[in-house]
Amino acid sequence: MKIPCAPADDRLDATCKALRAQVREFLRNELSIGGFAPQCDSWLRGFDRAFTRKLGARGWLGMTWPRRYGGQERSQRERYVVIEELLAAGAPVAGHWVAERQVGPSILRHGTEEQKQGLVPPIARGESIFGxxxxxxxxxxxxxxxxxxxxxxxxxxxxxxxxxxxxxxxxxxxxxxxxxxxxxxxxxxxxxxxxxxxxxxxxxxxxxxxxxxxxxxxxxxxxxxxxxxxxxxxxxxxxxWNIVTGDLASERSGPERFMSTLPLLGEMIRKARATPADARAEIVIGELVSRFWTLRSMSIGVAALMEQGHQPGVEAALVKDLGTRFEGDVAQAARLLYPMVPSLDSDERFENFAAQAILHTPAYTLRGGTNEVLRGIIARGLGLR
Amino acid sequence: MDDAQTGMLADSVARALGDVVTARGTVEAEAQGLDAKAWKTLRELGLAGADAAAMSLEEQAAVLEAIGYAAALVPYADSEAMARWLAHGAGLATDPDEVLAIALASPQALSGRRIAWGRHSTRTLFSYEEGGRNWVAVVPSADLLLANGANLAGEPLDKCGGDRAQPTEVREVVDDFSPAAVSQRGALCRGAAMLGAARKAQELTLQYAAERKQFGKPLAQFQVIQSYLAQMAGELSAAAAMFATALRAARGGARASRAEAAAAKVRIGQAAHTITALAHQVHGAIGFTEEYSLQLWTRRLWAWREEFGNETDWARELGAAMIALGPDAYWERVTR
Missing domain, CATH: 2.40.110.10 (Butyryl-CoA Dehydrogenase, subunit A, domain 2)
Known part of the structure; x- marks a missing residue:
């Protein structure tokens, strides 16, 4: 078992910085024209065909895939930048999530030339939705x-x-x-x-x-x-079976496994900033940011291990077990920190996001491999099974 | 020094300490508050004195992880990675053979203070702010009228006898050596040692679970025990990942990497809580005896998580900084 940790890469850092600025600019613009309504768990609930096509048109779907199949041949780190920005903004990415994360890579790995040419480019264009x-x-x-x-x-x-x-x-x-x-x-x-x-x-x-x-x-x-x-x-x-299990590491270690409720953390910070200094809010938010930062380091680290040709299934299970518990803990911390009435019809974004985060909580630790199954995988990695 | 060389340094320190440090030896050394053999070994490796001040934080962290893993009762962190480094930054001469102590306080406010490793030190360096400027004052440790005390790990945490002491030297230092920078470095030093101790606690627990049989099968075959062990691995991995991120950020200077250091000490402290609890739970009653060695590492984790800021201290500082940045700028900071 390796310690997954974001590796240093100064050259890539500069490329990522420029890309990140582009994605942020795009998102700011979309928000200003009412292109989407931010929400928690947007990679499950935020279905928007038009938005998915916009991402495809910018080359932000299938970024790591070969150019001849519609990709951009960019690094995993760059793809990571794009998806974490989209998730942090609560953007509607559910339409392409499954296709972009696992279907495209599976077809590229296992498919015939005809399948690759016929099925992959439409995913990269944001025009093909997979179930x-x-x-x-x-x-x-x-x-x-x-x-x-x-x-x-x-x-x-x-x-x-x-x-x-x-x-x-x-x-x-x-x-x-x-x-x-x-x-x-x-x-x-x-x-x-x-x-x-x-x-x-x-x-x-x-x-x-x-x-x-x-x-x-x-x-x-x-x-x-x-x-x-x-x-x-x-x-x-x-x-x-090989196909299903082949992409489990990327399916389990991506930022969506710990960012489903991150928009709510942003709202907690907004709320704390608007109220007088409060030691409890500082401590609670500091703890959450520390946990998020850690998960992000681990998740980028798993992506790097995959890029180096490792199969970090165990490391990915660690990220998902810790990450999905974090998602639920953000919702719990938010409701205990400030008085509120969580409601899906609240006009206050803090209450609205809290409602979304709470109502989706049971799914975090179940979908894509329950935490009990994940711990079994980790135990096997420790040589216990 | 690149990562591979740092790894080699860590291995050589671990091997050298492995030859001289034993669980029984550490327990016996607690009466003196020093494992003289282990300390001599580190000095012979050139890890104390002027050479120590010239080492990078990454190298010092590698040494500290090995010390934590071995449970060696030595003042390397305080004397070499911190006080020696601070003396160097303040332009103060030191004797390569002397142990130095460090205190985040003014020598004019000693009442109720404790000085780690004080009894073994010749001089104590006080790091404090006064009049908006950063100072380092040097006081002969004998003048502190110390009475023996200890932290939870049995490391010296001696009590000051008087209210104030007269420094022999006082130097103003730049921002890189401010009390804030010292406590940040201290947090990273304790963090590094904690990673070593946590790794050892995990190894002992895995080994015990494999060997100990109950109801006709090894503990490691019970699903709930496997789940505990998996949880420990997750915590250790998380702590190590955040620490590595903080250590790399530290290359950009103390002030620019304060948030990462804060996040690391918080996360390692949280991991220490879970790892110590589960390690003891898996071990059963034998784990909390003096005779069995697990306690050397769990007591270290309990002691070190408090030193140079615990989870609450650093979470509060990190949270305040993120709140001050606001919902957009905090995100930019974390993804920088």
Whole structure:
């Protein structure tokens, strides 16, 4: 297990600084024209096709990808700068989040030339929204047990089964579907394949799974004989598990794993600044900033390890376990620091953000691998399993 | 010196201390408040005296991490990484063989003061501000009429007998050697030693969990124990990451890197709380005995987290600075 820590790179620092200034300028401008309303957890709840296209037009999606597939061939650090600025501003990035973070890299790593050329550039342009169909009603943390089945038909596969928790499934242009294509000779990790379904798809029913607030981000996806041509199998039959686990480090160590409630921290600081000096506020805010700063160092460190060719799955699990607890703690600290009535219809941004942060709290430590699963991964990294 | 060379220095110090420091030896040395053998070893490595003042903070931090890991009862941090450095900055001559103590106070306000490592020092350097200027005053430690005392780790924390003492020398110093800069350096020095101690506490706990059997299987096979051990690894990793960030920021000068140093001492202090609690929980009752060695490292973590500012002190300062910056500028500062 390595200590993930942001490495020094003066040359990159200068490039990042200029890029950061551009992103901030863009965001300031968008805010001034009412281009978006800042919110907590904007990478889940902030769906805005137009905003996603604007980012694509600026070259801020798929920044690290090869130019011939629509990317910019920039470093992980530069991509990090862009996504952390977007998250800090509470910008609506949910439309492209899954596609940009994991689908694009997966296709680039495992796809055929035809798949890469056909599917990746539209993601980089912000024109292709992907829904990930992994979990099932009876399959949560134990993902290798998926039951959705794809059976051979002439020239392709036919999918039958039910998937749940597909964010933006109702808006998606494509789906990434993890299916069982064989029994894997008794080993459940084998026999899984990743099929790409183009939307709209015949035989697919999309039903909302509403959050406790009534918000609609997640969906149940019922596949009843949905047909997929062979050309849309990613990485070949039986590669599903490798694909799903291959990008876990980037999925778990990114800044969205500790910045979902950061806009609320900004509002706490705004509030503290507008009130007379108060030791308690100073201490509470100082503690939160210290924890955030630490997580940021670790997260950049994991990105650097990945860029150096390591597979920091354990380190990523550390970041996510600490980061997602931090997200909930920001909401808790905010409500205890100043008297308030958290409400989604409050005219006060502090109360509004607090309401968003509190109501989304249960998800932070569950989505993308529960903290219990993560600790298991860390324990394995320590040689205990 | 680059990272690889600093790593080699840390390894050589760790090896040298590993040869002379034992858990039993450290416990026995507490009566004197000094492990003379370990101190001699460090001096022979050229880590004390003028050479010490010439070392970078990164190198000193590497030495301190090794000292924390070994639980060596030596005044390296206070005498060499701090007092020697301050003397150098103030243009004061020192004897390579003398131990120096350091105090963040005026020699005119000694009532109730304690001086770390005072009894072993020939002279104490007082760092204070007066009339809007920064001063260093030198006082022969014998004039402080010290009575023995100790911190939680059994390191000397001696009590001043009088109210004031007459300095033999007083120097004005620049901002880089102000009391604020001294306490910041102290926080980083304690932080470095704490990382070493925390790493050792974690290693002992992993080892114990693997060996100790209950209900027919090793503790390490119980899921709840695995979760504790994973949590300890997370805390250690977090503390180390923030410390490395602070250490690198320190290259840009004390004032420019104060926020990073503050964040580091807060985060390491938080980690120390969790790591000591879980290390003892996993160890069961044997862990809180004198006989078993874990206590050497947990007592160090409990002592050092208080010194040169604890979590509250530094969080308050960091929070006040961020509030003063406001919601946009704080973000620019953190992502600088």
């Amino acid at each position: 990930a169909c992994y979990s099932e009603p009876d399959v949560g943390s134990d993902l290798a047990s998926v039951k959705a089945r794809a059976v051979r038909i002439d020239g392709g596969w036919k999918i039958t089964g039910t998937k749940v928790w597909t964010s933006q499934g109702h808006n998606a242009d494509h789906l990434f579907v993890l299916c069982r294509t064989s029994d894997g000779a008794g080993v459940k990790h084998r026999g899984l394949s990743m099929l790409i379904v183009a939307m709209p798809a015949k035989g697919l029913a999309v039903r909302p799974i509403r959050l406790l607030t009534g918000e609609h981000h997640f969906n149940e996806m019922v596949f009843d004989g949905v047909e997929v041509p062979d050309s849309m199998v990613l990485g070949g039959e039986g590669e599903g």
